[in-house]
Amino acid sequence: MIDPQSVAFDFDGVVADTMRLFIKIARNVHRVKNLTYDGFTCYDLLECTDLDEATLTDIVDRIQDGRYTDPLEPIPGAANVLQRLGDQYGPVVLITARPHAKPVEDWLQQILRLDRNKFEVVPTGSFDNKTKALTLREISFFVEDRLETCYQVQDIGVVPVVFSQPWNNEPHPFKRVASWPELDSMIKWPDTLPEKER
Ligand SMILES: [Mg+2]
Incomplete structure:
Protein backbone atom coordinates (compact mmCIF):
# COMPACT_ATOMS: atom_id res chain seq x y z
CA MET A 1 0.00 0.00 0.00
CA ASP A 17 -1.67 13.18 -21.17
CA THR A 18 1.35 14.84 -22.72
CA MET A 19 1.99 12.45 -25.57
CA ARG A 20 -1.49 13.01 -27.01
CA LEU A 21 -0.68 16.73 -27.07
CA PHE A 22 2.66 15.83 -28.68
CA ILE A 23 0.80 14.05 -31.49
CA LYS A 24 -1.49 17.06 -32.00
CA ILE A 25 1.41 19.52 -32.19
CA ALA A 26 3.27 17.23 -34.58
CA ARG A 27 0.20 17.09 -36.81
CA ASN A 28 -0.92 20.72 -36.64
CA VAL A 29 2.41 22.53 -36.56
CA HIS A 30 4.76 20.17 -38.36
CA ARG A 31 2.32 18.30 -40.60
CA VAL A 32 3.59 14.98 -39.27
CA LYS A 33 0.56 12.74 -39.47
CA ASN A 34 1.84 9.22 -38.97
CA LEU A 35 2.35 9.26 -35.19
CA THR A 36 0.19 7.04 -33.01
CA TYR A 37 0.06 6.77 -29.23
CA ASP A 38 0.70 3.04 -29.27
CA GLY A 39 3.64 3.65 -31.59
CA PHE A 40 5.56 5.34 -28.76
CA THR A 41 7.13 2.10 -27.65
CA CYS A 42 10.26 3.67 -26.20
CA TYR A 43 11.05 6.82 -24.24
CA ASP A 44 13.58 8.15 -26.74
CA LEU A 45 11.39 9.23 -29.63
CA LEU A 46 14.31 9.52 -32.03
CA GLU A 47 14.60 5.76 -31.63
CA CYS A 48 11.00 4.63 -32.04
CA THR A 49 9.63 7.25 -34.46
CA ASP A 50 11.00 8.69 -37.69
CA LEU A 51 10.93 12.26 -36.34
CA ASP A 52 14.05 14.30 -36.96
CA GLU A 53 15.81 15.93 -34.06
CA ALA A 54 14.82 19.54 -34.90
CA THR A 55 11.12 18.65 -35.05
CA LEU A 56 11.29 16.65 -31.84
CA THR A 57 13.08 19.49 -30.02
CA ASP A 58 10.59 22.05 -31.29
CA ILE A 59 7.60 20.03 -30.08
CA VAL A 60 9.16 19.37 -26.67
CA ASP A 61 10.05 23.08 -26.30
CA ARG A 62 6.51 24.12 -27.17
CA ILE A 63 5.12 21.74 -24.56
CA GLN A 64 7.59 22.84 -21.87
CA ASP A 65 7.00 26.54 -22.53
CA GLY A 66 3.22 26.18 -22.73
CA ARG A 67 3.22 27.40 -26.36
CA TYR A 68 0.35 25.38 -27.83
CA THR A 69 -3.29 25.91 -28.67
CA ASP A 70 -4.49 22.30 -28.52
CA PRO A 71 -5.52 21.29 -25.01
CA LEU A 72 -3.25 19.30 -22.70
MG1 LIG B 1 6.88 11.37 -17.26
Missing part, protein backbone atom coordinates in the same frame (compact mmCIF):
# COMPACT_ATOMS: atom_id res chain seq x y z
CA ILE A 2 1.14 3.54 -0.78
CA ASP A 3 1.56 5.96 2.13
CA PRO A 4 -0.49 9.06 1.19
CA GLN A 5 1.74 11.29 3.30
CA SER A 6 4.86 10.26 1.49
CA VAL A 7 4.04 9.91 -2.19
CA ALA A 8 5.12 12.17 -5.06
CA PHE A 9 4.25 12.17 -8.74
CA ASP A 10 5.87 12.74 -12.06
CA PHE A 11 3.81 15.08 -14.27
CA ASP A 12 4.07 14.23 -17.98
CA GLY A 13 2.65 10.82 -18.81
CA VAL A 14 1.30 10.37 -15.29
CA VAL A 15 -0.88 13.38 -14.48
CA ALA A 16 -1.03 15.01 -17.92
CA GLU A 73 -5.74 16.84 -21.23
CA PRO A 74 -5.43 15.27 -17.79
CA ILE A 75 -5.05 11.52 -17.48
CA PRO A 76 -8.51 10.33 -16.37
CA GLY A 77 -8.94 10.15 -12.60
CA ALA A 78 -5.82 12.17 -11.74
CA ALA A 79 -7.74 15.22 -10.54
CA ASN A 80 -9.79 13.32 -7.93
CA VAL A 81 -6.84 11.60 -6.32
CA LEU A 82 -4.59 14.68 -6.30
CA GLN A 83 -7.42 16.79 -4.91
CA ARG A 84 -8.01 14.33 -2.10
CA LEU A 85 -4.30 14.04 -1.29
CA GLY A 86 -3.96 17.82 -1.28
CA ASP A 87 -6.98 18.29 0.98
CA GLN A 88 -6.00 15.61 3.48
CA TYR A 89 -2.21 15.78 3.52
CA GLY A 90 -1.18 19.26 2.43
CA PRO A 91 0.68 20.13 -0.74
CA VAL A 92 1.00 17.25 -3.21
CA VAL A 93 4.55 17.07 -4.55
CA LEU A 94 5.02 16.83 -8.31
CA ILE A 95 8.56 16.30 -9.48
CA THR A 96 9.17 16.94 -13.15
CA ALA A 97 12.28 16.97 -15.30
CA ARG A 98 10.84 20.02 -17.04
CA PRO A 99 12.89 23.20 -16.69
CA HIS A 100 10.03 25.55 -15.67
CA ALA A 101 7.31 25.15 -13.05
CA LYS A 102 4.96 27.91 -14.22
CA PRO A 103 3.19 26.14 -17.13
CA VAL A 104 2.63 23.09 -14.92
CA GLU A 105 1.38 25.20 -11.99
CA ASP A 106 -1.02 27.11 -14.25
CA TRP A 107 -2.30 23.84 -15.70
CA LEU A 108 -2.90 22.28 -12.28
CA GLN A 109 -4.95 25.31 -11.27
CA GLN A 110 -6.85 25.84 -14.52
CA ILE A 111 -7.38 22.30 -15.76
CA LEU A 112 -7.30 20.17 -12.61
CA ARG A 113 -8.84 22.95 -10.50
CA LEU A 114 -6.38 22.41 -7.65
CA ASP A 115 -5.92 25.24 -5.18
CA ARG A 116 -2.51 26.87 -5.41
CA ASN A 117 -1.65 25.94 -1.83
CA LYS A 118 -2.50 22.25 -2.38
CA PHE A 119 0.44 21.35 -4.61
CA GLU A 120 4.16 21.96 -5.05
CA VAL A 121 5.81 21.62 -8.45
CA VAL A 122 9.53 20.84 -8.43
CA PRO A 123 11.12 21.36 -11.86
CA THR A 124 14.47 19.58 -11.74
CA GLY A 125 15.57 20.37 -15.29
CA SER A 126 16.89 16.84 -15.72
CA PHE A 127 15.88 13.26 -15.06
CA ASP A 128 18.93 12.67 -12.90
CA ASN A 129 18.02 15.42 -10.44
CA LYS A 130 14.72 13.81 -9.55
CA THR A 131 16.35 11.59 -6.94
CA LYS A 132 17.80 14.63 -5.18
CA ALA A 133 14.36 16.24 -5.01
CA LEU A 134 12.84 13.03 -3.63
CA THR A 135 15.48 12.74 -0.92
CA LEU A 136 15.12 16.38 0.14
CA ARG A 137 11.38 15.96 0.64
CA GLU A 138 11.63 12.56 2.33
CA ILE A 139 9.35 10.90 -0.21
CA SER A 140 8.93 7.10 -0.02
CA PHE A 141 6.84 6.38 -3.14
CA PHE A 142 7.21 7.92 -6.59
CA VAL A 143 4.80 7.41 -9.48
CA GLU A 144 6.70 7.68 -12.77
CA ASP A 145 6.38 6.55 -16.38
CA ARG A 146 10.07 6.48 -17.36
CA LEU A 147 11.64 3.16 -16.44
CA GLU A 148 15.19 4.47 -16.32
CA THR A 149 14.13 6.97 -13.66
CA CYS A 150 12.39 4.16 -11.74
CA TYR A 151 15.70 2.31 -11.47
CA GLN A 152 17.43 5.47 -10.18
CA VAL A 153 14.62 6.04 -7.70
CA GLN A 154 14.87 2.48 -6.43
CA ASP A 155 18.62 2.93 -5.94
CA ILE A 156 18.05 5.66 -3.34
CA GLY A 157 15.52 3.55 -1.41
CA VAL A 158 12.33 5.12 -2.76
CA VAL A 159 9.64 2.73 -4.07
CA PRO A 160 8.90 3.48 -7.73
CA VAL A 161 5.41 2.85 -9.07
CA VAL A 162 5.32 2.57 -12.85
CA PHE A 163 2.37 4.27 -14.50
CA SER A 164 1.69 2.03 -17.52
CA GLN A 165 2.34 3.57 -20.90
CA PRO A 166 3.33 2.09 -24.28
CA TRP A 167 6.91 3.31 -23.67
CA ASN A 168 7.36 1.36 -20.43
CA ASN A 169 5.72 -1.84 -21.55
CA GLU A 170 8.68 -4.13 -21.03
CA PRO A 171 9.61 -6.46 -18.18
CA HIS A 172 10.69 -4.65 -14.99
CA PRO A 173 10.74 -5.44 -11.28
CA PHE A 174 8.48 -2.60 -10.10
CA LYS A 175 4.88 -2.21 -9.01
CA ARG A 176 2.80 -1.17 -12.00
CA VAL A 177 -0.52 0.66 -12.22
CA ALA A 178 -2.63 0.93 -15.34
CA SER A 179 -4.83 3.84 -14.25
CA TRP A 180 -5.57 6.41 -11.56
CA PRO A 181 -8.48 4.36 -10.14
CA GLU A 182 -6.03 1.48 -9.71
CA LEU A 183 -3.49 3.81 -8.11
CA ASP A 184 -6.25 5.15 -5.86
CA SER A 185 -6.99 1.61 -4.67
CA MET A 186 -3.33 1.18 -3.66
CA ILE A 187 -3.27 4.29 -1.48
CA LYS A 188 -3.67 3.66 2.23
CA TRP A 189 -6.44 6.20 2.79
CA PRO A 190 -7.47 6.56 6.44
CA ASP A 191 -10.98 5.26 5.73
CA THR A 192 -9.63 2.10 4.10
CA LEU A 193 -7.91 1.01 7.32
CA PRO A 194 -9.46 -1.90 9.19
CA GLU A 195 -11.74 -0.82 12.05
CA LYS A 196 -9.23 -1.41 14.87
CA GLU A 197 -6.46 0.65 13.25
CA ARG A 198 -8.56 3.80 12.89
